[in-house]
Amino acid sequence: MTLSELPRNIPAVVVGVQDVSAGDPIAVRLRELGFVAGEPVRITAHGPAGREPLLVQIGYTRFALRRAEAARVSVKLAEAQA
Amino acid sequence: MSESAALRVALVGNPNCGKTALFNRLTGSRQKVANYAGVTVERKEGRFAAPSGRHIQVLDLPGAYSLAATSPDEAVTRDVCLGQFEGEARPDLLVCVVDATNLRLHLRFVLELQRLGLPMVLTLNMCDAAERRGIRIDVAKLQAGLGIPVVQTVAVRRNGAESLVQQLDSQMPLLPAPLPEGADLHAEVSRLLLSAVSVPERTARVDDAIDRVVLHPVFGLALLAVLMFMIFQAVFSWAAPLMDGIDVGAAWLGTAVGDAMPEGLLKSLIVDGIIAGLGGVIIFLPQIIILFLFILLLEESGYLPRAAFLLDRLMVGAGLTGRSFIPLLSSFACAIPGIMAARTIQDPRDRLATILVAPLMTCSARLPVYALLIAAFIPQQSVGVFNLQGLVLFALYAAGILSALLVAYVMKWTRRDHSEHSLLLELPSYRLPNPADIAIGLWERASIFLKRVGTIILALTIMLWFLSTFPAPPAGATGAAIDYSLAGQIGKWMQPLFDPIGFNWQICIALIPGLAAREVAVGALATVYALSSTEDDPSGSLIPIIADQWTLATALSLLAWYVYAPQCLATLATIRREGGGWRTVAIAAGYLFGLAYLASLITYQVTLALTAG
Ligand SMILES: Nc1nc2c(ncn2[C@@H]2O[C@H](COP(=O)(O)OP(=O)(O)O)[C@@H](O)[C@H]2O)c(=O)[nH]1
Ligand SMILES: [Mg+2]
Numbered sequence: 001m002t003l004s005e006l007p008r009n010i011p012a013v014v015v016g017v018q019d020v021s022a023g024d025p026i027a028v029r030l031r032e033l034g035f036v037a038g039e040p041v042r043i044t045a046h047g048p049a050g051r052e053p054l055l056v057q058i059g060y061t062r063f064a065l066r067r068a069e070a071a072r073v074s075v076k077l078a079e080a081q082a
Numbered sequence: 083m084s085e086s087a088a089l090r091v092a093l094v095g096n097p098n099c100g101k102t103a104l105f106n107r108l109t110g111s112r113q114k115v116a117n118y119a120g121v122t123v124e125r126k127e128g129r130f131a132a133p134s135g136r137h138i139q140v141l142d143l144p145g146a147y148s149l150a151a152t153s154p155d156e157a158v159t160r161d162v163c164l165g166q167f168e169g170e171a172r173p174d175l176l177v178c179v180v181d182a183t184n185l186r187l188h189l190r191f192v193l194e195l196q197r198l199g200l201p202m203v204l205t206l207n208m209c210d211a212a213e214r215r216g217i218r219i220d221v222a223k224l225q226a227g228l229g230i231p232v233v234q235t236v237a238v239r240r241n242g243a244e245s246l247v248q249q250l251d252s253q254m255p256l257l258p259a260p261l262p263e264g265a266d267l268h269a270e271v272s273r274l275l276l277s278a279v280s281v282p283e284r285t286a287r288v289d290d291a292i293d294r295v296v297l298h299p300v301f302g303l304a305l306l307a308v309l310m311f312m313i314f315q316a317v318f319s320w321a322a323p324l325m326d327g328i329d330v331g332a333a334w335l336g337t338a339v340g341d342a343m344p345e346g347l348l349k350s351l352i353v354d355g356i357i358a359g360l361g362g363v364i365i366f367l368p369q370i371i372i373l374f375l376f377i378l379l380l381e382e383s384g385y386l387p388r389a390a391f392l393l394d395r396l397m398v399g400a401g402l403t404g405r406s407f408i409p410l411l412s413s414f415a416c417a418i419p420g421i422m423a424a425r426t427i428q429d430p431r432d433r434l435a436t437i438l439v440a441p442l443m444t445c446s447a448r449l450p451v452y453a454l455l456i457a458a459f460i461p462q463q464s465v466g467v468f469n470l471q472g473l474v475l476f477a478l479y480a481a482g483i484l485s486a487l488l489v490a491y492v493m494k495w496t497r498r499d500h501s502e503h504s505l506l507l508e509l510p511s512y513r514l515p516n517p518a519d520i521a522i523g524l525w526e527r528a529s530i531f532l533k534r535v536g537t538i539i540l541a542l543t544i545m546l547w548f549l550s551t552f553p554a555p556p557a558g559a560t561g562a563a564i565d566y567s568l569a570g571q572i573g574k575w576m577q578p579l580f581d582p583i584g585f586n587w588q589i590c591i592a593l594i595p596g597l598a599a600r601e602v603a604v605g606a607l608a609t610v611y612a613l614s615s616t617e618d619d620p621s622g623s624l625i626p627i628i629a630d631q632w633t634l635a636t637a638l639s640l641l642a643w644y645v646y647a648p649q650c651l652a653t654l655a656t657i658r659r660e661g662g663g664w665r666t667v668a669i670a671a672g673y674l675f676g677l678a679y680l681a682s683l684i685t686y687q688v689t690l691a692l693t694a695g
Contacts, residue, residue: 025152026504032148033506034187036268044290048299049395053404053505055297059186060284062293062509064391064404069504 003056003065003073006043011078014039014058018072027072034059035073088129088137090171091250092162094195095179096188097145098510100207102126103237104179105142108247112526115519116381119145119508120408120426123155125162125170132251141173144425147187149194154433155425163198175254176202177246182212182219182234183286183511185279189271192228197260203249204232210239211511216282223278230258238516289511296388306389313376314479315472317369317449318456324368332361347551354612355547356540362608362624363535363601366450367528373446374527375520377415382515386411387507394505400487401494403427404505406436410486413443414479415527417653421660429503435493437661438670439486441653442646444479446531447600451644452478454604458629459637481645485677534599542595542602543609550591550613564613583643583682584636584690588614597651600644635689642685646678 006012017035019027035041035058044062045055053064093101097119106113109128114121126142143162144155151157158167165172178195180188192204206212206219225232233249236242261270275281296302336357343349380386386408394404402410405427413420420440427433444452456471463470549569556566564570572594573587580590588610596603608624628637658667 025150026506028150029147029152029504029506032150032190034190034268039268040284045293045297045391046299047395048303048392053391053394053507055293055391055509057285060184060281061187062285062289064387064394064505064507064509066394066398066503066505069506 001075001077002071003041003043003075004054004067004070006041006075008043008046011040011042012075013078014041015074015076018074020072024072026069030069030072033063034061040078041073041075088139089175089250090139090141090173091175091177092141092143092173093177093179094143094159094163095145096147096181096184096191097508099145099179099181099184099188100235100237101145101179102142104177104205104207104235104243104246105140107237107243108138108140112522113142116386117384117510117513118381118387118408119510120155120423123158123422123425125158125167132247134251136251138250141170146191148191153426153428163195163200173200175250176200177205177250178202179205179207181208182206183208183215183217185219185275186271189274190267193261193267193270196228196230196258197263199257199260201255202230202258203246203255204228204230205246206232206234207237209234210236215286218280220278224274227274227278228258231255238519286511292512293388293509296385297391302388302392306392309380311476313373314476315469316376317372318453318472318475319469320372321368325365328361328365328367332357332365336361350551350613351544351547355543355609358608358612358624359543359546359602359605360535360540362454363450363539363605364532366453366601366604367531369449369453370446370531371524371528373449374415374524377411378520378523379515382513382519384510384512387509390507391509396487397490398503399491401435401490402439402487403429403432403436403503404507406432409436410440410443413440413445416445416447417441417443417650418656421653421656424660428506431497432503434661434666435490437657438493438666438673439489441650441670441674442482442486442489444482444645445600445650447650448644448647450601450604452641454607454624454628455637455641458625458632459634478641478645481642485645489673489677534601538599539602539605542598543605546591546595546602546606546609547613550610562614564610569610582686583679584633584639584686585643585682586632586636589636589640596647600647600650633690634693635686638689639682639686642681643678646674646681 014035014037016037017027017030039058042057043054044057047053053066054070056063056065056070093105095101098117102113102122103115105111105126105128106115109130111128113126122142122144124144127139129137129139131137141162143159146156146159149160149163151160161167162170162173163176176195176198178192180192195202212219221232221234231249233245235246261267296305336353339357340349340353343352390404390407393407397404397406409420409423409427412423417440420443421437424433424436424440427436452475456474460471460474465473546569550564550567552567555563569591570587573591576590577585577587588607591610592603592606595606607628611624611627654667654671657670658664
């Protein structure tokens with residue numbers, strides 16, 4: 001599943017970021033911002049039109065991403081904590 | 083100690099961690115500090131003397147997420163750090179600034195910077211906020227883990243940077259040992275955090291609660307609209323009493339000075355030229371202050387990036403980006419910092435579009451023109467709960483914004499651009515604005531305005547008085563002296579061009595000094611009318627005169643003209659510097675002039691037709 005498909009307020013974990021072209025600068029930047037394997041991530045809000053942009057909580061930081069950016073990030077659902 | 087022996091340090095770090103606040107604290111400067119990424123877009127230099135007498139030169143840099151720069155402001159930081167910035171020697175020491183509440187992100191950049199081979203100091207800033215959130219940092223462990231000295235600061239508190247000053251005043255730290263090339267910096271940060279930092283919760287609970295309302299698809303947008311609306315209402319209703327006071331004061335001064343002086347040219351220069359001209363501009367100080375009060379509060383609270391979030395889709399649809407929001411908003415103060423703030427936009431096409439439409443945002447220099455015409459032609463009455471004058475002002479600002487979206491849309495359409503544009507915008511924590519900082523910010527704005535009045539506006543006003551007074555009328559002339567003057571002749575020569583949009587020759591004259599500073603258009607009208615009056619009431623204020631002599635169609639046409647108002651030379655110069663070349667300048671000036679003329683033409687002819695009946 002990609003981050004752009006993740007429903008709101010469902011905790012997930014980053015699996016990785018895919019380059020859409022060679023040396024994709026947006027993918028590089030996403031990794032620098034902390035989208036790396038194992039990081040907990042969550043969508044906390046959507047923009048008002050077309051559910052875009054997405055407000056993403058990663059690490060201690062909130063970033064606004066467009067769908068196309070979020071689609072580069074693959075995630076898996078976090079194991080439910082007992 | 084000699085100049086060259088000063089220790090040169092650079093403040094480096096992620097955006098919005100408090101570098102500029104720290105720079106101001108250290109050097110006593112007053113660079114702009116605000117709660118969003120991308121406030122600082124160029125390098126700024128300052129210096130101070132440490133207690134030992136050692137001179138320290140400090141460089142404030144734009145924030146960057148990494149040395150792999152993706153926008154021009156990040157490139158400045160990269161170049162300075164690498165010693166490749168033109169005319170700037172490489173710093174002796176890097177002060178890495180991090181936000182203690184956001185270490186997961188910020189420490190990665192510190193590890194990247196360690197590879198530069200410069201001595202470093204780590205500054206944990208915003209320790210007050212970290213403490214409030216219950217974040218505990220073991221400084222000794224962090225220091226051991228990173229191998230560089232670590233100090234704690236609160237840049238917004240008096241003496242909050244003492245620990246950093248002491249560190250800079252002591253021995254130069256040893257070169258840090260960088261991690262090997264290809265090492266996983268994120269993993270290293272996680273390791274450091276695990277050993278040295280305890281964080282009870284990943285986000286501040288208040289931020290999440292506020293965001294639930296502010297970013298709500300319906301409430302959020304409604305709140306944004308109400309907020310913008312309120313600001314324009316306040317600009318009119320709160321400022322009125324203060325403006326009346328200034329008006330009375332200027333009129334009194336004009337009469338008092340006029341009575342005390344003998345008839346003659348000097349009296350005319352002082353009363354008709356300087357007092358009428360400058361008084362006509364200064365009267366708008368209260369409105370400018372109120373506008374900036376709101377802008378500063380919004381900037382410091384952290385709300386602005388949220389507004390960008392809400393409006394991103396709209397702006398993308400129009401060929402801009404959510405990132406254009408802040409440069410465009412800064413353009414409400416003045417297009418020049420707005421155009422410079424476009425440096426934070428990564429995509430060159432988005433940046434160019436933003437630069438080209440920035441002049442359509444109503445800058446504060448146009449506020450006097452609007453306010454004058456509204457006061458003269460729009461009745462002071464209420465429409466429901468709203469003040470009609472405030473509504474018109476709001477409509478003028480809205481017209482500028484809508485035109486900007488339209489122009490950007492046309493540009494997007496002509497370049498047939500379907501490629502991807504990125505957003506990647508950080509939303510900061512909310513912060514309660516500090517009243518003292520807001521007061522200082524307002525004082526800064528007021529002094530900038532008054533300085534303009536005392537320098538460029540004064541100079542232009544005097545020049546205009548000369549042009550409007552000489553050559554003197556021939557003997558036996560019947561009309562007002564200005565009819566025969568150079569300015570009168572220029573105005574009448576220009577008038578045929580502006581006749582279809584309803585401008586009389588007095589307005590044509592006023593447009594010329596408005597090229598250098600838009601506010602002068604108002605002062606110029608005051609001077610021109612003071613000189614044109616044949617009866618002996620030179621200090622009469624401008625509002626009743628134009629209310630009496632202009633038609634509504636002319637007034638509305640001039641308002642429409644100023645929504646587009648291409649005539650600001652300083653803006654065009656900035657576009658050339660930031661946007662690249664004369665071609666862009668020609669496009670900007672050309673399309674703005676065309677739109678201004680067209681809008682005024684339509685406004686004038688339609689109003690004329692409607693009011694003719
Ligand atoms: N609570 C708190 N706020 C701070 C501190 N330092 C800076 N700020 C605020 O953080 C925001 C960003 O500051 P600024 O100096 O513009 O950051 P820069 O982008 O790194 O230059 C502003 O709203 C400041 O008022 C601090 O030590 N404590
Ligand atoms: Mg700054």
